[in-house]
Amino acid sequence: MDRAVLVDHLVKDFEVTQKEVGLVGSVRSLFSPKKKAVRALKSVSFSIMQGELVGFIGPNGAGKTTTLKVLSGLLYPTSGLSQVLGYNPWDRKPDYLKKIALVMGQKNQLWWDLPAIETFELNRAIYEIPKRQYKETLDELVTLLDVGKLLKTQVRRLSLGQRMRLELIAALLHRPEVLFLDEPTIGLDILGQEKIRDFVYDYNRKFQATILLTSHNMEDLINLSRRVIVINEGRIIFDGALDELVNRFAKKKIITVYLNKEIDVKEMENIGKVRKVQFPQVVLSVPRTTAAVAAAEILQNFPVGDLTIEEESIEEIIGKVFKGESPTKSKK
């Protein structure tokens, strides 16, 4: 199998102007604006095989979106190699663009005041998709995403979840070989998130498309990708199997309990480590493997009004990855 994506020692710098506060500051920055160079990507390297579904995870500002933008040809790399399907993304050759798609959570490509089907037709023309293939793909996608009834409605009248699904269709009409998804589940409710995840999984299986998906939501990754790349502050700090990441670093789950009556919190410490107490809320962390049992115990023995079990936040996991092991592949 070929490499779909190859990135080697990729560096990206941004220039940021500092705006000063207040009236005097504003006048000062009129004459000598302060500029600062920010290095968003610090020599990033990885490669992805055709057909892989890779999760790219990290906290906000880590560089995930910047990486995707460089790979899709939007940003000019400061230095280093980036290659997708054998093309240099920055050249933005039409042949290259016909093979990829970038979908960003809240960036709309659908024309706001016209029905989605109009944008689809426009894309068909732009990507020069043969009529029959267009119809096939459209039907498949519409069925997969269950949006048949929404095609002729003005986009602005639709809910966020409905729009996201239509945006996905618009992005996939040309059957891209490589799909870059930036925070595809952001802003959606649990049901919406699941629908998107299921779709991405099905799409990868059905069309053997290479998918690189970024998120700062662990749920996305746990349910989708076998392989994760963790990025923090512009550097890759983990690249490997998801299982390994979970087993090594995401060992705990967070249980949040809302109590009906005051209790002696010390009694809870038998079940798990108490992280925070603010009546009626108590937050504990318990080992992943025994989380369900712990929850059952709490429900049995304490006056519980509500209880939730969640993954540790990505920031906490990253923190652990960073402290434990940093297999960075190059020096600064």
Next chain:
Amino acid sequence: MSKNSFAAVLANRFGAGVFFVGKVLRFVFFLGFIFFLLKGTNTLAGYTLNQTMFFFLTFNLVDIIAQFLFREVYRFRSLVVSGSFDLVLVKPISALFRSLMGGADILDFFTIPPLLIAIYLMGRSLDPTGIQIFFYLALVINSLFLATAFHIAVISFGIITLEIDHTIMIYRDLVALGRFPVDIYQQPLQGILTYLIPVGIMVTLPAKALMGLVSTQGVLLSFALGIGALLVSFRFWNFALTKYTSASS
């Protein structure tokens, strides 16, 4: 409230500067146009070069002062559409006042004084009597009454229909027809512009007063119209408030 507007304007320093230069240029170009036009034609609808320029300067005076006072009106649409208007209605400051004013632009401080000087100089060259000067000033104030009434009507209309930006532009375009004395328009357009949509009274009449072309009766009638318009616009505003449907999503 205006202090924050000033800071925001400075933050968009370049844009504001360019905008300012643009407005000054436009003013100079039009003055140039009047100058060269009248060099060739000698008179326009019976008025001399100085008189024609004076009409234009008075137009600018009324237009700029109105814009200076009522800049907030340009933000009104987003106020209503976003639902922030609810907050305005709840606060103790009169909602009408807050919607009209409070958005003063620092650049107006640069444009108004030179304009006043120009008006003084040009007006002096027309050699007016004391009474004529008095009538002029009074009618300019009356023009501001009319402008206020217009703006109130515009935002009242905006509350009901959410259509403001276009209404304002149409209003500006109508007033801009007064860059030259409304005498140039044939009837019935001239009549419409004088009595129905009183651009003529707002912009042409004060200058005419300085030239001694308006009787005391005319001045009083204009005031009646100005104050009447204000009252009607207040009624309209209150009516519009009853129709207000809080549109936040």
Next chain:
Amino acid sequence: MRKYLSVFRISFAREFAYRLNFVMWRVRNVMQIFFVFFLWSSVFSEPGRVVFGYDRDKILTYVFGILILKAVVLSARTVDIAGEISTGDITNFLLKPINYFKYWFTRDISSKALNLSFAAVEAGTLYIILRPPFFLQTDPFLIFAFLVSLVAAVIIFFCLLFLVNLVAFWMPENGWAAQFLFIGILTESLSGGLFPLDILPQVIQKVLYVMPFPYLLFFPLQVYLGKVPAEQVTVGLSISYFWVLALAASLNIVWNKGLRRYEAVGR
């Protein structure tokens, strides 16, 4: 090719979706014409008056000509580019196999088509009401020269507008200001839309003819009206095509520079 036909269609549909906007725009156009028409009518109220080489017939033909020409040359959707750059919506286009220039040019043509149809109706109606004299050119050379100059005008305006909008790459919040200055003020005053440029003294005219603005409206109209002697026609056409090339080249350069700077952010 058919992708641009699709763009044309969708742009047309969209402008129609914003009906109120469009109607208001036409209303304002017509008001402006009234202003100019009555102004000149007033100047030429005495029959037989000749000023700046114009008589009543010629000047009123000029006014009507401007109404039509404005719809053809100055109607554009390219004004939206600055907004697209600052909100980051341009990202969607950069990701697609479509030429950004051709895309916007097609959208402009679509807008011009729509505006021209309306302008024709408005001119027709105003003609019936106001009954201005209208001069029909018959010299085939002049008609040809007129069309050639019109093509140049369209391209010049496209490049000018596009260039000004690209300022948004460097100053996302202030793109509108540059647009206001260059397109709104300079073009409005110096292209002949408000008054025929020959009322200005020779000295000023000479300076103006070196700039691209007169070639947008004034020059093509003068050629049509037959007020430009044959040798001047060639000179004028050369200058206007010089501007076509210069602006197109600058456009390319600025575009590439701007893309490098683009950070694909914005919300």
